Amino acid sequence: MFHSPVSATADPSQAPATFDTIVVGNGGLGLSLGLVLARRGQRVAVVGEASRPLAASVAAGAMNGCFGEVTPTLVRSEYGRLKLAMDVRATSLWDQWAQSLIEESDETRIRSATGTIVILNTIGVPGIDSAGYAAIRQAMQDYKEPYEDLEPEDIEWLAPEPKSRPLKAMFIPGEHAVDTPALLRALPAAFTRAGGVLVDAHVDRVVLEGGRTTGVVLRGDGKVLSADNVVLAAGVSSHELLSAVDPEIRDKIPSMVAGGGVSLLVRTENGLIPDSVIRTPNRAFACGLHVVPRGDGVIYLGATNEVLPKPISTAAIGEVNLLLSGIRQMRADLVNGHILKINVGNRPIPLDGYPLLGPAGVDGLWLMTGTYRDGLHQSPMLAEEIAARVLGEPHDTDLDVFTPVRPPLQSMTREEALETAVTHTMAVGVEHDWHLPEDFPPLIEEQFRRSFRQVLDEMDHDFVPPPELLFFVEDEIHDALRRYYDAHR
Incomplete structure (x- = not known):
């Protein structure tokens, strides 16, 4: 039995102003959480621009990849093995999840x-x-x-x-694999039919009063949407929405x-x-x-x-x-x-490479992002997990290691991160089909090794960044890493 259908709110000024939960972000993760909460009878708004600019979901191949994503470095760390376990659990949910979306939307297939x-x-x-x-x-x-x-x-x-x-x-x-366009049609259709409200708008900031979250402010007309809980599932932009949070707390959350x-x-x-x-x-x-x-x-x-x-x-x-x-x-x-x-x-x-799942250091404020390549595949499982936390229900405490306010999660030693960065960097050349004299690759490899070691030494002596953050050398990224590390001295 469906709730009365509610269409997407083209004009945010016409949206209701009060909800139980506001989900910021209308990609695969945000819509999945909104749907789970709406099915549970919550008054839910999912807020995001309908065109989904810059989002990961719209460009995803949406492989229901679990074992196909395994790498040697993943299974060597406890956090990587936990991510694999999360993927395995998500795989077990997808058959029922896809079928329910077909039944609750106008789509004839999701896979x-x-x-x-x-x-x-x-x-x-x-x-x-x-x-x-x-x-x-x-x-x-x-x-x-x-x-x-x-x-x-x-x-x-x-x-x-x-x-x-x-x-x-x-x-x-x-x-x-999932047909991404079909999924991104099915999710909002199922969500609105379950009683949820889609708000086609950009969130400007989160509102905090008396040490807790009370809602969000929309960009443009400045309209305030109120709610007891706000979940930030806006992908790369999520950390920017923490501007109202005390810097002593915010800086301890890895930015993205x-x-x-x-x-x-x-x-x-x-x-x-x-x-x-x-x-x-x-x-x-x-x-x-x-x-x-x-x-x-x-x-x-x-x-x-x-x-x-x-x-x-x-x-x-x-x-x-x-x-x-x-x-x-x-x-x-x-x-x-x-x-x-x-x-x-x-x-x-995230700056330490692992997802941000759970309370964001302020009552009523949650993060559900930082999933890198796993978000769409894990969306049914994470929607259930975050919904349980928001509703105060039992949940999988193993995932609490990914609570957003945390010291950097370290999965490699300095030497392991260094050698991984070097190996992958050299592999970029192979993938690009480079043609070099046979004595050049060893020289290039050693130069990268020296360069990456210098970056590691200059950045920090206690914490180790993910190897890809060594290869993609950007001062802005390295400055963000230093701020995050300094917050956890």
């Missing part, structure tokens, strides 16, 4: 792929690709997840150029940088698309090369990752070129396809 094929090809480097492939297999064996080894030449759709051919391949039948990503929607020349996701292991500071079927002769080709202090809104030519050069690894005749759309999005990356 766009059946299973995932992981390939190990000749483009990567042993310390990343081969090690990642082995880590994926080991994680599936540990969790008793079924998989099947494939002969690469038997993968029907795959037809790379000879120099990029796969060496190994395996099929993971339990890992699928943007994992700017570019992906392509491509119509193949012959209309052929795979049934499954086809992907490499994660590589070179990114989620590897992957093709996701979208239907009607269209594939999603993704995705790049560049860590930046601020979100991006346009695609750099170099990022597009990297994707276009990657088609040789999947199907050589994709060069005859047509680019339908260039997607640009921004993954939220």
